[in-house]
Amino acid sequence: AQKVTQAQTEISVVEKEDVTLDCVYETRDTTYYLFWYKQPPSGELVFLIRRNSFDEQNEISGRYSWNFQKSTSSFNFTITASQVVDSAVYFCALPIQGAQKLVFGQGTRLTINP
Amino acid sequence: GAVVSQHPSRVICKSGTSVKIECRSLDFQATTMFWYRQFPKQSLMLMATSNEGSKATYEQGVEKDKFLINHASLTLSTLTVTSAHPEDSSFYICSARRTPGGGAADTQYFGPGTRLTVL
Numbered sequence: 001a002q003k004v005t006q007a008q009t010e011i012s013v014v015e016k017e018d019v020t021l022d023c024v025y026e027t028r029d030t031t032y033y034l035f036w037y038k039q040p041p042s043g044e045l046v047f048l049i050r051r052n053s054f055d056e057q058n059e060i061s062g063r064y065s066w067n068f069q070k071s072t073s074s075f076n077f078t079i080t081a082s083q084v085v086d087s088a089v090y091f092c093a094l095p096i097q098g099a100q101k102l103v104f105g106q107g108t109r110l111t112i113n114p
Numbered sequence: 115g116a117v118v119s120q121h122p123s124r125v126i127c128k129s130g131t132s133v134k135i136e137c138r139s140l141d142f143q144a145t146t147m148f149w150y151r152q153f154p155k156q157s158l159m160l161m162a163t164s165n166e167g168s169k170a171t172y173e174q175g176v177e178k179d180k181f182l183i184n185h186a187s188l189t190l191s192t193l194t195v196t197s198a199h200p201e202d203s204s205f206y207i208c209s210a211r212r213t214p215g216g217g218a219a220d221t222q223y224f225g226p227g228t229r230l231t232v233l
Contacts, residue, residue, distance in 0.1 A: 035221070043205060045158075045224035047116075091157065095220075100146060100211070102222060104157045 002027050002096050006105035013082055014113050021077045021108045023092030029053075034075045035093040035102070036066070045091070051075060082112045117141050118210050120225035127198055128233055135193045135228045137208030143188035144210035148222060149181070152205045164191045198232045205229050 003026040013019050025034065036048040049059060051068055059066045063080045079086050092105040117140040127133050137147055145166050150158040162183050163171045170183035180202075182194040191210075195202055206229075209222040 037224070042226065043207070043229070044226040045207065045209070047221055047223060050221050100163060100220075101148070101160055106157045109155075 002029075002094050002103045004092050004094050004103055004105035006090075006092055006108050008108045009106070010109045010111070012111040012113060015084055016081050018078060018080050019082050019110065019112075021079075021090050021092075021110065023075045023077065023105060025073050025075065025092070025094050027073075027094060033095055034068070035095075036075075036077050037091045037093065038088045039091065039107070040088040048077075048090075079110075084112045084114055086110060087112045116210075116212060116221075116223040118144075118208065118223050118225040120208055120228050122228060123226060124229045124231075126231045126233065129199050130197055133195045133198055133230060135195075135206055135208075135230075137191045137193070137210070137225050139189045139210040139212075139223075142210075142212045144191075144212065145188060146211045147185060147191040148209045148211075149183060149191075149193050150207045150209070152207060152227075154205075158207065161193075195230065198230070200232045203230055203232045 005024045008022055032053045034051045038046045038048055049066055056068050056070055065078045067076045089107045089109045091107045093102045095102055119138045119140055121136045125133055147164045149161045151161050152158050160173050161176045164183050164185040166185045166188050172178045185191040205227050207224055207227040209224045211220045211222055
């Protein structure tokens with residue numbers, strides 16, 4: 001069965017620190033996609049990234065980077081030089097192949113303190 | 115972009131009344147929309163999958179007569195909470211997929227959510 005585990009329930013760091021959010025997944029699919037979403041206090045889920053299981057290259061977008069390790073079934077998310085505006089709940093998600101549905105992790109609440 | 119709107123953003127109603135929440139894809143057509151429910155400090159729970167022109171598919175444990183879903187056009191899905199009770203108070207979020215039949219490759223874009231409070 002598809003499953004996403006975000007073991008870190010809450011993380012709190014001081015501004016400008018780097019922080020990594022962990023995501024471990026389980027799937028029986030041979031090809032699959034993984035997603036990260038950000039949910040700021042306003043409530044809206046903001047799409048951050050979609051990664052194809054064929055592509056294990058790390059991705060960088062500004063201060064955000066993602067490390068996909070198929071061998072360990074992990075898709076970790078790092079924020080470099082964190083800012084207060086990065087404070088949010090971050091969700092990792094995995095689609096159920098053919099069922100169009102997303103399975104979400106429990107989310108990691110990230111607090112960046114000034 | 116891929117913008118999804120929801121209306122209303124907040125609603126307070128009395129127990130026993132029905133509440134309708136609208137979800138619109140503003141700049142793309144969405145053959146499939148999803149309705150989620152989120153309790154405080156918890157993850158999203160999928161309630162149902164809404165396909166344009168057909169009946170919604172409900173997740174196990176979700177009462178279809180309680181949560182009526184209509185997806186009458188490629189840009190609009192509605193969720194009606196019928197005879198709402200305090201336990202229905204929650205944050206309801208919709209999402210929309212851009213591509214028909216895209217399967218797992220498709221990205222879901224989320225609306226801003228609706229906070230329902232039933233007194």
